[in-house]
Amino acid sequence: MPVIAVLALDGVPGHQLTAPGICFGTAARCHPQVDYEVRYCAAPGFRGTGGAAPFGLDTPWGPEGLAELGACDTVLVPGHDGYLDEPPCGVAEALRAAAARGCRIGSVGTGTFTLAASGLLDGRRASTGRRHAAELAARHPRVEVDPQGAVVEADPFYSAAGVLGGLDLCLRLITLDHGVPVAVETERQVFLELHGPAGPPGGGAVTGPAGTDGADGPDRVTARRVPGTPGPAGSGLGPTLRWMEAHLDRPLTLDDIARHAGLTVRGLTRRFRAETGLPPLQYLLRARIQRAQRLLERGDEPVARIAARTGLGTPANLRHHFQRYTGSSPSVYRTAFRSVVATLTWSQEGAAGGVGPDAPGERVPHRP
Template sequence: MPVIAVLALDGVPGHQLTTPGLTFATAARHHPGVRYELRYCAAPGLRTTGSPAPFRIDTPWGLEGLAGADTVLLPGHDGFREEPPPGVADALRSAADAGSRIGAIGTGTFTLAATGLLDGRRAATSRRHTGELARRHPRIEVDPEGSVVDAAPYFSAAGVLGGLDLCLRLITLDHGTAVAIETERQVFLQLHEPAAEGVPALPTDRTAATDRAGRRTDRGLGPTTRWMEAHLDRPLTLDDIADHAGLTVRALTRHFRAETGLTPLQYLLRARIQLAQRLLERGDDPVERIAARTGLGTPANLRHHFQHHTGTTPRTYRTAFRSLVTTLTRADGRPADQPAD
């Protein structure tokens, strides 16, 4: 199981400390083949989180928790302009030498830069500190937008939602774009309780045997469910699905119930609703276009099934989701009720 070590320095923003747990736990909860172990590690001198609502924290790990971690995450913190606490730079260099990915969030990039590991590479930090990072570390090419920078094995991003984006980038590398997109959607829905009644993630063949990389080690229904999801715009019938799987309709239904808990047509409908959710969240297509792309046919049919499965209309869902994102972010990527990190 991949180990992610989150290194907390004194004055770490609370939201940056909790975002990795929220994101990776959500990925695991909605995708049974995804597994992560999180270690929260305390740097020397750690006492509390930062303003505006500091709270004391206690962790079971110190710097030794970085040893053997597949990924080390370094959130922002107070005192980032000072030399890193004793042992921190050496621990980060040792993790890098051992092959760990290292991701810095917000002002955490200053601490990673102090190790020299970012020299000659691109990096990002919180937007109001990009000029300062460039002055202090002229050998680093600083991204002025603060978006996620992938300079593997080193990653960096602005704070707040930049931390979420960085975690999603790592999930994409580990498990693919589809898992990362669904994880992002579920994270946002958790933050907006009225929309949390959305369609649960499909219990797909990911519950079957997988190797350490999350790949299937048996055939199962994987090829057929992937084929269905790639052709949702087509009028697929039960016979079509059975033919693709090379099974009788009766055997197909039995296998689907065993692997997913759904009949083939129930699975198909759930997949169409989930695609509709993604299209509503990420595009401006009218319901007529979405109905066609999802295979639900007419706007009336889309509205009927969408209301039944999510408890709301497509228009309300799109408005609520985008309103949530707007509320959480300003133009500079910070939440409306949080100061810059």
């Protein structure tokens, strides 16, 4: 089972600390052949989260646990207070040791300062909150800073902006691990759970911050898989899947996709079902809906423009398929999603001096 280690530094925004448990736990609950375990590792000096309603964390793992977790596949570094200071004792060393073992390492918001302080981002692209980009570039001139705050991939390092950037980053890692269909459904379920109460679908079980029965304590998340839903995507179609995602606005046909993959239409369909659990055009439609979700969440473009950019053609066609896959109309989805952002964002009244380590304004329109 892949292990996700979340490094908790003092003053971490609560929503960034819990996002990995929510995302990876939801993915495992809702899909077969998806297993994740999330472990929270407290750094030296950790007292609790920041913000208006701080909470503590009781965990058996300190930063030395990152070196001891032999099964650790991914390390995540959320934002935190004191990000301009030197990392707490042992943190940079633990991150370098994790990288040397081949772990993926991701950072969110001001957590990128800590990752950069380890030297691991030298000569690589990275992202942080938009209002912190200039400071990151000044302090770490060997890091190529993306000023837009989008998810940046510099394999095996990944970084994203704050506020809901942690959700974006986790969903991107799930896409890399298990393909677009799993990520699309995970995002949908996460959104539904954040916007209103929802029980575990299909009889799945989650322990820890993503939903709790207390079996493994508050610092560990495990999930039980449920049968009957698409399996993970393999690597054989990887180039074609990326090509499709880069050309969603075009009227792609089965022949176009098969030609790019170097397969017959029959062979393409067989390969798609084996690797993604979906036929090619169904996969394409779900990728277009996911793109529409992203555009609705992160910008103010009219529905007609989004329909054109996603290859769905007309607003009526977009509304039809969007309602079918998300259970909501585009306009209702946009309004509801932004209410979630407002709820999770640091408020002017709740953060010292009017802002937190990952304050409002860091969520910027994403342009796929």
